[in-house]
Amino acid sequence: MLFNSIDFAIFLPIVFILYWFVTNKSLKLQNILLVVSSYIFYGWWDWRFLSLILFSTLIDYSVGRALAKENAISKRRLLLWTSILVNIGFLGFFKYYNFFLENFVSAFSFFGKEINANSLNIILPVGISFYTFQTLSYTIDVYKRKLEPTKDVIAFSAFVSFFPQLVAGPIERATNLLPQFYKHRKFKYSSAVDGLRQILWGLFKKVVIADNCAKYANYIFDNSADLNGSTLVLGAVFFTFQIYGDFSGYSDIAIGISRLFGFNLKQNFAFPYFSRDIAEFWRRWHMSLSTWFRDYLYIPLGGSRGRLTKTIRNVFIIFIVSGFWHGANWTFIVWGALNAVYFLPILLTKNNRNHLNTIAEGRLFPSLKEFTLMMITFILTVFAWIFFRAETIEHAFNYTSGIFSNSLFSTPYFENGTLAIPTVLLVVFFSIVEWFGRQDQYAIESMFKNHKVLKWSFYYLIVILIFVFAGSSQEFIYFQF
């Protein structure tokens, strides 16, 4: 079920009413309702994959219970690896089996050995990368004794399958989300209103910004061989806004819906395109995944402590794995590696924590230096997104060589290109609103806070823009990851 669908517009109020008016007296009933609703929500795509979620839930719950009773290190390690292997095994099979198979076949054929191997027709279960990482965080935290293993299988099921963030995050830590299922939730007016506001802004980002940019990004990437350099730059910029609007829009909607049900999810995006260097960008982009990799991969590998070569290795590992997490394609791996290349000089010169505050904090405009740094970071990010969006490595290289050609300084031109002007204006409007709201959790959190008329007029404007300019419905990009 898509958040921007009529099905969900019916589903959400029904669950909301049942949650606050029918099951509100019993915590257990509320949790059961959330599990059932989440399974319906997920099963709407393909009910067959519910068994994967159920199996993953039962495995991790059982491992958690077993860890609670076990003190011997070797047995605890065995339990941890059981969970890791099962979860990563599912992910590996559904997402990476064909990729590895095809690459093995290519590698053997490169050395003159031909092997016959048939790839499988595997359908990728929606959101598998998200809920796998979420359940893994539980087992790892229990193993590290950072979290008490739960005895409440219903609460745990609700934690694994919580519908607002099940298919595209934010990837919640068990330490943050699971305890919220133990406590009786009280309806809080201010949280609910805030949730609605965040949903509204998330919808705008998704259906107006992302879906409209997608139309032109898709066209330009699909026809890149026939277009001039400046148009290719425009295509990459459209994709830059598409992926941000799409993914951060989904996160906003997920966080907003959770607030309607009395839950607080962690911020997932903090205005990443206003970053002054790549380190800051990665502190602000898909924060739930970045911190997951930091805590469960980078730090266990030794992080930036120890020898220089080890630090470099760790940085490359975390970025390449992060790229590979997004999909079974060399393009994602190169995208990750490219970001590692961007990041390393900053880390090695110990400048990676230079920009911990918000740009131009307390001021309306950035200084020239801040603006220049922001633009350089933005350009580097746009360039990296080309590899993320391209169909193949060859496509990405052809695309970039197309940019750096004589036609880079010609006027952008593509078929029906003038139709893109409203989209460009909407992106400008969006960027201005984001700039004004950059110190908040989401852009319109305190927009016109003390002017009721202006505030409501602004909300109506957003509703009208969504209604009139919603692009043709596209699935959220991150569902495929």
Next chain:
Amino acid sequence: MKKFILKIVVFAIPILLLAYGLDVYLSNNLRKSNTFAHLEYPIWNDVLEGNLNADILIHGSSRAWVHFDPKILEDVLQLTAYNLGVDGHTFNMQYLRHKLALKYNDKPQMIIHSVDATTLQKGDFFNSEQILPYMLWEKDFQEFTSEYESYSYFDYNLPLLRYYSQTEAISTAFKMNMSSNNNPQIRVKGYQGQERTWNSDFDKAKKLMKGFEVKIDETLKMKFDRYLKDCKANNIEVVLVYAPLYSEGKAFIKNEEVLINTYQKFAETYGFAFFDFTNDDICNDKAYFYNARHMNKLGAELFTKKLATKIKTEINIDSIKN
């Protein structure tokens, strides 16, 4: 909680109150456009406003729309005519037009139905914007088009909802309201002759495939049978016409002869005429076509003259006039 619900209601009230009025505004202005939605609004308007005033109605797809010139039929047969051809659609939409034409207009004396390989094929909802201004009020649209998945139940029944994301339709409605100057009437009595020369469509199709077989949809076939039966019962003379195809293009659809026979049988069953022009001289001359299945204005006019003469000689027109 009460305060929260009240706030949502207060926020939604202006939207709900305005929805119906805005819907009427957008729909009334949008339908004025002669060019939006592949030029279909003037035809729907005439159907729904009872303005057809025709003794002869022409049904079919784009092969009706660009091939049958009502003016020529009128001149030769001394009967009024209107072309209801609907671009990109198979019999389902043609049947809807027929139903609505009968509902809001005087019964025609004759129907010329342009049949071809795609008539009884299951189609998709091409140009779904063509029903936007009418679907809230005319429930037959829901009955005939809900199977296509372009619109949900709510789109047919709640005001304004179907205009969601229809940026071009909304801007056209506003433009129509502000100025109706740039709104040329292109279809005359539903017909639009195509002043075009042979293009590369057929060559492109040949590169893509060697040909294909058309599968008849049994539900549509039954519908078509019911339609002919109803026409017979209502004393409407039906003429099934297979308009010319460029000779090389005819072979492209491998079972075209089977399909032609299917219509022949339908005609025989109900005692209607069936005119097959797929072996006519027109078919051998590229100058009359712009692609393998569509004639240009030159070809269409020549064909309509031939058809009108054939109708005049082979069908008792006087009985229809009386």
